[in-house]
Amino acid sequence: MNDFFAALSADNLSYLLQGLGITVGVSVFSIIISLIIGSFVGIAMFEKIPYFSSLIGTLNNIVRNLPLLLIIFFTYFxxxxxxxxxxxxxxxxxxxxFFEAAMLSEIIRGGLESIDKGQFEGARSTGMSNKQTMIYVILPQAYKKMIPPLISQLISLVKDTSLASGIVLADLTYRGQVVYAQNSHYIVPILIFMTFAYFVVNYLLSLLAKYFDRRLA
Known part of the structure; x- marks a missing residue:
């Protein structure tokens, strides 16, 4: 029990929470950027623009089938x-x-394809352009259907940040390793804390998904 409290001393907790802040920071920036890129890629694949959509789809499949750790190493080294x-x-x-954008683009493309064709025809019959139809009619409906799978994918993103400890990102996982490297008796308490921290962040995201699912049903 003494080892448990020593492992989770005020200094160690402060150090670990700073790592959690880095984990959340990476997740937030990655979520925003991947949603933007993924939306453009998903729409491009959905529109089936000659040659361009095929090229984007091929590149997207390449990224989706690579290990995230390899992409992290490639970017850093x-x-x-x-x-x-x-x-x-x-x-x-x-x-x-980029990795998450490739994953999200498939969700977005699938969401767009789930919209009834009559929605496109109805919007265009009122004089809307293809761009206006997509922005004002199709995307709002598609995103309502996509919110649960999108947030599920983003939960995976938060967990995957731990892979960046391989390039010495001082996130929660890396800092946890630093703390229990000081004393082998700290391993279990630190792992328990890390488990709890990741659970809380991801559980809050899952609650957010359920909230939007109910509101948009």
């Missing part, structure tokens, strides 16, 4: 070779944003 040097925080954000 390979980009400097071509003169692009990013801090570890932003390297992680870039890697996770």
């Amino acid at each position: 390979s980009l400097p070779q071509v003169g692009i040097r990013l801090p570890v925080f932003w390297s992680t954000v870039v890697a996770m944003s």
Whole structure:
């Protein structure tokens, strides 16, 4: 019991919570960027623009079938070779944003395809352009259907930030390893704390998904 309280001392808790802040920060930036990129990619694949949609779809499939850890390593270690040097925080954000955008784009494309064709025809019959139809009629309906799977994917994103400890991102996972490396008796208490912290963040996201699901039903 003494080891438990020693592992979770005020200094260690402060250190771990700072790591949790980095985890949340990476997640927030990655979520915003991946939603933007994923929306454009999903719409491009849905529109079936000659050649362009096929090219985007092929690139998207390549990214989706690569391990996220490989993409993180590539971003952090390979980009400097071509003169692009990013801090570890932003390297992680870039890697996770592109990977998650590839995942989210499939959800978005599927959401768009679930909208009845009559919605497109009805909007265009009122004189709306294709762009106006997509922005004002189709996307609002599609996003209502996509919110639960989108948030489920974003929960996975939060958990996947732990992979960035491989490039020494000082997130919760990395800092937890630093703390219990000081004393082997700290391993269980620190793992319990990390489990609780990840659970709380992801559980709050799941509650958010249920809230929007009820509101938009």
